[in-house]
Amino acid sequence: MSKQKKWLGAAALVASFSLVLTACGGGTDDGNTDNGGGSAEQGQAEGITGADYNPVPREEMQQGGDVTLPIGELTEQMNAMHGDGAVDTQMIWTWYNPQIILSTPEGEAYPNPAYISDKTVETVDDNTVLTLTFTDEAEFNDGTPMDWKTIENTWIANRSQDDYAPNSTEGYRNIASVEAGETDKQAVVTFDGTFAWVDALFFNVTHPAVDSAEKFNTAYVEEANPDWGAGPYKIETMDLDGGVATFVPNEKWWGDEPMLDSVTFRVMEPTAAMNAFRAGEIDQVATGTADRLEQVADMDDVTTYRAARTATNLLELNAEREQFTDLETRKAVMMAIDREQITDVVWDGLGYTEEPAGSFNLYPFQDGYEDALSNAGWEFNVEEANAILDEAGWEMGDDEVRTRDGVRFEGTLPNFGDDPIAEARVRVVQQQLKQIGFDLQVDQRAANEFSDVLTSKDWDIVMLGFSSSDAFGVMWMCQLYCYSDGNNQLNLSSTMDESIDERIHEVEALPTAEEQIPAAMELEAEIMAETWGIFPLYSGPSISTVKNGLANLTPEPYTGLDLFGIQPVENFGWAAE
Template identity: 25%
Template sequence: MAVVLCLGLGLAACSSSDDGGGGTAAPGLGAARGGGTLTVAVASKPLCLDPQNNSSNGNTAISRQLVSSLTDQDPATGKIVPWLASKFEVGASATEFTFTLRPGATFSDGAPVDAAAVRANFDTIVRLGAVDAVAASYLTSYQGTTVVDSHTAKVTFSRPNAQFLQATSTAALGLLSPASLALAPEERCQGRGLAGAGPFVLKEAVQGTEIRLTRRADYAWGSPVWKHQGAAYLDGIDYKVVPESGVRVGSLLSGQVDTVIGVDARDERRLAAGGATELSRPVPGITYNLTANTERPLLADASVRKALTKGIDRATIVRTLLSDHYRPATSILTSSTPAYTDLSADLAHDPAGARALLDAAGWRPGGDGIRTRDGVRLAPTLIYPGVDTASRNVLQLVQSQLREIGVDVQLSGLPLNQLAPDQDAGRYDLLWFGLTRADPDVLSTVFATTTKNRAHLPAGNPLDTLLAKQSETLDAAERAALVGQAQRQIVQEAYSLPVYEQAQSVAFAGRVQAVALDGSAQPAFFDAWLAN
């Protein structure tokens, strides 16, 4: 089987099967059948198994299997559909959202998925907002949840919240049992006592090497987006931590694992030659980018930030190091995100223009070509996940390109347990990351001063105003216009330097059937089954 390349825009999934990655078997393999454990190689041990506490792609790839959400997002259309809720109603002002819950759904510890559990989840997320601002940002202006009756929950906000319905489809707002919510965040992250209402439950987490999930036999409240109802086909999923991409691919081709999450572009031809299948789709949300800490002396000057933007040759990066799955960034949002605006003209490679900006700002080339001003070298520190070899390769090329304009970027690959504290404390000039979400309010999560504020902007700045307005605007065209203005503000002021659009890729052996990618491009294994 050849590697499948997916280049489509929007939210359509791409798959090697003809049904978008659902439950149809390949020719000659017969009907789907239960049994067997799927072994999956991942790049790193998740820092946190609690989806409400850490929403990085690596964590969510595992924790998504443990929780169900009130709604789901159809990956083919982007439509929000009921899941744990049998129906939902949005008030005219989008300050009230009423969810009618499906009867019979329970958490893996036996507690019912009822309106009181919904209230406990949202109240706890808001109370622990400082632990991880992603889930809390989805509940901005949250006033409370009213238990109308055991199967009806009314969620109320003090201001219109245009993004909340889509947020209820994400793993970050996946529901946990009340007993799990009562645990300390550290215990939840380690998986001890973590009980969701998902199709799989956590069996064991072997420190640093392996995470084992088992099928929940009584699961009967699957998403209508999925291809079958009832329990999952697989008996379990065994995630093995294999840091090196080449070793992950080798393990797949040799039969040591069945599936690989996260395929480096350099390994795609090797997969094709070895008979593996690759499932890929564009990732909605924030592009992989370098966000500038505008409070740091080197990047407080917009001229310097704009020069860095002009010094990056995005097309060469994608052509040289990535593949046809990826695209050069043309905005801070990826082109598969609703309300994306094409700002490619603002991101054109222009080294002469970059040099002119730095000259005008008083940065003069030294003997080694690196610019200085008042005895200070233009050598910003860039932090990124040290385990991510693909990112390191990209950043080394960015480093080389920026040296051409006289900037000596200092790359600092940090272990994950150090990266998060340094991000939160602002100990960086440039921060490398991307963030997945199929709603443009992902901009608020990253740039609003009330949430992560990765650019360290002052409260009440013009971008804050735009982000607040779009979050309260119900008219789709008006909201898209505001989101477009916000993108322009971020790109033209160079609060962030977009580099490329990410694609999520999952590779698997021939016996693995019906793997899918959900609305956030996360692997979905509910319909997956093993042919032999």
């Protein structure tokens, strides 16, 4: 994986692995609708912990059957390692590309034995050395062997040199060399000094044919390139205009037989997905709001699963806009955001609660977590926010909208999809910002416009989500806060500067995770206070309702019911009756 976080898609709300973007829907991101969620029980509010994905051993599974799932969009950029990729990009990618590294729900990475026969990590001459040995059978669909060149090419693409545009360079830019080992099937990866996060790398790999920045950046634009893939499934249909992707068993696969005859993803708005689920046309739907849970309450032969969610919904300010160029103004806007009022709307009727989100490095349930946002000096305080704006020269007009030097204190916030909870949430923010003299206009967009709108920065304020592919959040700090290499596509606030990079790299140079984590949490608070560009709102749970018997749910990274889990896609399917 090249990123720890990615955008959640519009229907899913929040980019290789690490963080990814998701469009900000109600609150959770399952299957692709990001709805707020929690326990459906009334009474005292409760949190949700752990994974809940109906794990079933292969020997207890049914061979055959079909599954149809909703997805927010089939993204124009289909390279999951590219900076324009989103959660939906990775979801589709996983079904026809190698999964050489898997992960437990708790975040423990391990090699997939179908691809990797041996993995070792050692220290040689004060340098960390990772050795990966591919199985003899491992090859791409076009017959190209998976070998050391596969690892070398993945490194070259993700270290961010020669105009490549990966979604993150963390880890890969720490590599000094990749060479053949005892045979071409063995890759020896030597880092420049010690490196603490070896297990976070190479979840995604690049075909050796993708041997230039031009190919990496453009060859997957509206083109899936199935011959460069591998795995238990292959593409049968990829209709970007019609919004349908179907995968069937791959006759070139050498590993365990895939359980299903077909897996189909259909682009759907949240309301359409719910209607389709109730009509029996799809097999899983996000049910992270009281209203959506009520809509499935009278259905037979379905089960609702509830898990903790490794994603954070957030708000970003576009500092390229004249009204947000100065730090104090951005801070005042964030101080006017009442996160509790937002979650009251998102989780209304769910009886759910959680510790407020305070970091993009770690989640509150992870060891070493600190509330960096509070440590940065943030508090919800409308009176203080107005005082800051007065001091910054923003004068309140008769129409209760501030102006400064002829610039109105106003802006647009896009809302993606037709989820009523998502719309209610942006209306809450609209009213909150009105209290400080900001005129916020809601720009309604279709769910499948999310990636284009986000990356083109056609917004003044945006609400989205960052979804994590793995448990190694501190490693990916540069993906959010660095400036110089231009690869912090998750943080589109334009509030970074070169001075931050050096401080992050100093943390990265610490030899162990135990040393890096507290240093990173302290630095994150400092960066927040110096930039005020991105603002965490909440995580929420992941809640989905599925047809009875569907097992080993959400095998892809970034989304779903299995926390940090990445399961082999061939194990997804129907449990035997």
